[in-house]
Amino acid sequence: MTAPFTCRMITDAAELAALAPEWWELWRTSPAATPFQSPAWLLPWWNNLADGEACVLAIRTGKRLVGLAPLYCERRAQGRLVRLMGFPVTDYQDFLIAPTLEGPALAVLRSHLTDADFWDVLELAELPPNASALRMPAPGGYGERTANASACPVLGLPDVFDGPPRVIPARTRRALRTARNRAERRGSLQILAADRNSVLESFEILVALHRQRWNSRGEPGVLADSRVRQFHRDALPALMDAGLLRLYVLQIAGHAAAAYYGLVHRNQAYGYLTGFDPAYAYESPSVILLGFVLDEASREATREYHFLRGREPYKYGWGARDCWNKCRVFHRSKASCHDIARRD
Structure with missing residues (x-):
């Protein structure tokens, strides 16, 4: 029987680095994972390019790490913009979810994001077609805007x-x-x-x-x-x-x-x-x-x-064909979405 799911936020850089062994294990089993979600890519990104505060969501069942949403928060005059780590040097972004547990893990993540008070706009950009983040139900009470992001031939x-x-x-x-x-x-x-x-x-x-x-x-x-x-x-x-x-x-x-x-x-x-x-x-x-x-x-x-x-x-x-990344933006109001998520 599967133990109850929990979701905990990690804000400390040292704790995030200490998560690496479990992070690697989850990454190796996640069906949609690319090198851009690995600790080898995102920990150096955090140490060198982060422009905000870590708010990484770790989902567990018992002691086992079964989901990871590597988020960070930029505090702007208009509000708090939360993004996936890796912006803007990462071509494919996503959550990491253990196989066979995607449904319940995404439900827990959605519930946590619905009740959380650390974001005004959540931007999930550069999601490839098979991204787990595309299948997460929208957090309750928030508007959503979905659009094509970049073409990746x-x-x-x-x-x-x-x-x-x-x-x-x-x-x-x-x-x-x-x-x-x-x-x-x-x-x-x-x-x-x-x-x-x-x-x-x-x-x-x-x-x-x-x-x-x-x-x-x-x-x-x-x-x-x-x-x-x-x-x-x-x-x-x-x-x-x-x-x-x-x-x-x-x-x-x-x-x-x-x-x-x-x-x-x-x-x-x-x-x-x-x-x-x-x-x-x-x-x-x-x-x-x-x-x-x-x-x-x-x-x-x-x-x-x-x-x-x-x-x-x-x-x-060379014969490549376009494959489009997607972007999902959740927001409290249309105005905050436009103002906060706008690139400087």
């Missing part, structure tokens, strides 16, 4: 690896062969996979390449913020230890021409960040590296490759 991969994925359009396969031929004329190609000893060095190469690429366009890029860079430096070793990280550097004639930062969990791969040296633009090193990544993903029996947020044309050139 996804490429389906074949069940069996038999060479480069045939799902890639012929035009892109030709472009990939052309890029390799051009690069090989310039010098030998080598793709280096980061390990525990080289992960931070490889990340610094990515930072430099990303900066070069975006500076050439007169833009700073997403790694311009020192807090974001430190967040990744803290997250990468833990992601590596958990087997979730894929970090590669492509060298042409011994020079770093492109770098790739991605994640893998179960049979899903996620392309998070890339960078390349504009001096090698003619050789299209990012195309070469992404072709390699998709080959490796197929070898690992990956079923889907997620290009993550953004509708950049190159993603569709």
Whole structure:
């Protein structure tokens, strides 16, 4: 017989960090979990990028952790805005819920949120289509607004690896062969996979390449913020230890021409960040590296490759199709929803 469910709020950073072993266990069993809900991602986020107060809801049956809503609260002049941890560097957000217990766990969470007095607007953004948070009943007495959030193009991969994925359009396969031929004329190609000893060095190469690429366009890029860079430096070793990280550097004639930062969990791969040296633009090193990544993903029996947020044309050139995240916003009044949840 299942013990009664309880819901407790965690507000202390040390207590949140101490939850990590149970958090990992829940994450490993949660059907909808992505690397973005793991302690390896969210604890470094909290230490480096949090702009508010923790209000993490831990659901238990007996002593067992069966649900986790990693929330935090921003206090604004118009009221208290509560969001899922990870904003804005996280592409997929969600609760963690133990399998077979989703219904009762979400009911307990909904009841707690209905009675709680720590929020005026609750914004559950960037929820992928299979997110548990999409199935939580609305807290009683609150209005709700639901809308599409970001498009996250996804490429389906074949069940069996038999060479480069045939799902890639012929035009892109030709472009990939052309890029390799051009690069090989310039010098030998080598793709280096980061390990525990080289992960931070490889990340610094990515930072430099990303900066070069975006500076050439007169833009700073997403790694311009020192807090974001430190967040990744803290997250990468833990992601590596958990087997979730894929970090590669492509060298042409011994020079770093492109770098790739991605994640893998179960049979899903996620392309998070890339960078390349504009001096090698003619050789299209990012195309070469992404072709390699998709080959490796197929070898690992990956079923889907997620290009993550953004509708950049190159993603569709690889055969990806739009998959839309959702956003649910609960509020006391329409006015407070508009005023409090508005991005600065």
